[in-house]
Amino acid sequence: MNRQRLTPARLGPSDVLRTGAAGLRTRPARVVLSALGIAIGIATMIAVLGISSSSREQLLRQLDRLGTNLLTVAPGQTMFGEEAKLPVEALGMVRRIGPVRTASATGTVDTTIRRTDRIPKAVTGGIAVQAATADLLTTLEGRVVKGAWLNAATEARPAVVLGAKAAQRLGITRIGVQVWMGERWFTVVGVLGPMPLAPEIERSALVGFPAAEKYLGFDGHPTTIYERSAEESVEAVRAVLPRTVNPENPEEVTVSRPSDALAARAAAASAFTNLLLGLGAVALLVGGVGVANTMVISVLERRKEIGLRRSLGATRGQVRLQFLAESLLLSALGGIAGAVLGGLATAGYALSRGWPPVVPAWAFAGAVGATLVIGTLAGLYPAMRAARLSPTVALATT
């Protein structure tokens, strides 16, 4: 018969994009505003992820630099809940463990450090006075910013080296100053730099073991032993440390790895990150609602155009596709703008903190995915409405 088959022509991808973009081109202000919602959401999420991974990257680099092979040994508590003490010979025992490269000790001295004898005893500024072995600086890989570390001569003399924070709290900016410790004057011979793995040293005033015993009534019991071994034997060393340090009461010894605290900090940041990420997700959701709203209005306003396109031969599916493409383009615009903004925010913040700016690739991939999902969800209902519109009703709209 004469009924040759009537098959609607397929629209190529470029034509679908063109029709989708056509609706956006004529309303630029609205496009910018509704894409802005998506952009803010995406930017928030990218920036949150970027800043937290930049900070983590910074911590990990710091860990790399500081090494994770440092262990500290401290007295725990006795069975009766009293403060335990490490034996005087503990440091020597630790040094005898095979893989141990260096070991040093500090011992808390029961006294205070003050600028002068006129300052009341109670005002300690939170600064601990500690005796330190001469190789402490080597073990901690710390460095002196002013003056010098204790040597064989000064460790037996009334000389003191201040940690960075201790010096700051005492208001000491140069060496040679006299400070009041115990019942006599000590001379400041050095100031230390920051010690990320041993923050307690930053808040300490350090004197040599012989000097502490001679002038300050120190009993010679170490309170912290710092030990570095080869990286691969850290766990083995850790296992034997309590028994080595205190063979009689190994349970009264606590061993810790200061780098674990830094690593924990890298992990702990994520709780806060999740909260901010949730905020970003809410912003994104609101942005999606904005896009859906824009699309619904767009369909209402463009009934005539829909009618015209149907009269030109567009199928329902092609009308649906057009509005879906428009919604996807709209949210993709927002997504791209948001990714750029988020990347810039991360870079700006990280550089201002001196961190390496890092945005994980999966964050960008996630942003693209979220944008596509939001664009589809936001466009689906308006597109169905557009497609369901009867052509005669659409054309009759004035």
Next chain:
Amino acid sequence: MSIPQPEQPYVVELREVTKDYGGGVRALRGVDLLVEPGELVAIAGPSGSGKSTLLHLIGTLDRPTTGTVRIAGHDVAGLSDRELSALRARHLGFVFQQFHLAPGVSALDNVADGLLYTGTPLRARRERAAAALERVGLGHRLGHRPNQLSGGEQQRVAVARAVAGDPPLLLADEPTGNLDSAAGAEVLGVLRDLHAAGTTIAVITHDPDIAEWCPRQVRVRDGRVVADAGAGAGRRPPGANPKLPDAETAGAAKGAPR
């Protein structure tokens, strides 16, 4: 585009067509209408007469309640929505009273978009659009946007869009309804030239002058055809029209009346 159909000589074939809308409104009460290729037909009647419903049925934008509608040989009743869309894309061109041009889009692209659903590639669409605009005397206005064109020019762009794909049937719904008489004359001149070149045209109008001007008039009233010169009468050239001062002198002048 048009395929030879020896056993089906009619472009439009309506038999005993009725159309009811909800609420007991009967818009058409048994209409028979046959249009042969190459005719220029006016479907005329006052508002409420059912001529718009007739346009929707001929344009396959709507289906009859009872009766048969065949367009270019295809029985509308047997076609799905997708097939009807394809039919409109290939066999029908529409011109509306309100032009329906996309704002902010050049005349060329407005016309080219009319071919979007025929499956023509973009480059070919633009070439054919340029040719169609040439045909309606707007070859010099390809890059102009609708707001840079006069009303008559806008409607000629709409006509170009409708005929760019060489459809067997052009439906014009009150094509001069929004235009002053001079601009209306421009548009009618274009329709006359298209008719002379062989296009089948149905003009839906309430304006008796325009109806008079067409060689065949189908008068509709209260949902019925009350007068019709019969199929084939519309093949003659259109008559003189008061709105078209140069109608008698104009042969196939392609240039736009100024």
